Amino acid sequence: MLDELQRRNYSQSTIRSYIYAVEDFAKCFHRSPERLGPDHIRQYQAYLFRERKLSAGTIEGRTAALRFLFVKTLRRPYLPDHIPFPKRQRRLPTILDQQEVARLLECASNLMHRTMLMMLYATGLRRAEMCHHKISDIDSKRMVIHVRQGKGGRDRDVLLTPKLLETLCEYWRWMKPKTYLFPGTVKGWRADVPITEKIVWQAVNGCQACRHRQACISSHLAALLRNPHAGSRRRPAHHPGSSRPCEARSHHRLPALVPATPAGHPQSARSHRGIQP
Secondary structure, eight states: OHHHHHHTTOOHHHHHHHHHHHHHHHHHHTSOGGGOOHHHHHHHHHHHHHTSOOOHHHHHHHHHHHHIIIIIISOOOOOGGGSOOOOOOOOOOOOOOHHHHHHHHHTOSSHHHHHHHHHHHHHOOOHHHHHTOBGGGEETTTTEEEEOSOGGGOOEEEEOOHHHHHHHHHHHHHHOOSSBSSEEEETTEEEEEEOOHHHHHHHHHTTTTOOTTHHHHHHHHHHHHHHHHHHHTTSOTTOTTSHHHHHHTTOTTSOOSSOOOOTTSGGGOOOOSSSOO
């Protein structure tokens, strides 16, 4: 199965999840997957729902791994009805208004965390995409941000707002990153390596002081900040909430979180190759 996944150029995260799903399927019946069939798949899916109380999205990923195993690897002519995908509930995303986002950004513990939260909100980047973002990916002349090898290995461009550019310039003067926009650490020392997603969760936990919607802020803030972008693509133009995401991305009504540097200040010259006015 590993050879079939690799020769189809599946991502490492997909390979890990598929291998884990097949191993869990085999451990459930204490047999090799080659000795299992549609009846075992039916029992396994029911077991995941009833006993382990997994969500439909998680079981859908397990089902995709089993389909790949039996159809692509073992070459068994199963019909899709033999390995069905569970039905998922489709809900509209929760979208924070401008005042809520402004309060969340003000609760950030430091400039780095505030910049990360603004990046999530203004661009709709995923956490993994933001962790591997480089200085050279910021094109301040065209006012776009290049996303290299995002989800599915696809490149794309997102808009760079003037407010976010101002905060990025202030952050660059403070942090002085070399390659990666948010550098990580090696053995407790700052190094030119990408940060881990744990740092993003630290920025999220720093916003727990916000009392409004504290229950959802502590665990789903990164997803809530990205929802205006992900949700607006699914909503029709006449939807009542479809105007809020577009309006929220502009940052025109948000308070000034970082004071601008005076024109005559020595640090006012933005000479870095990636972040330039």
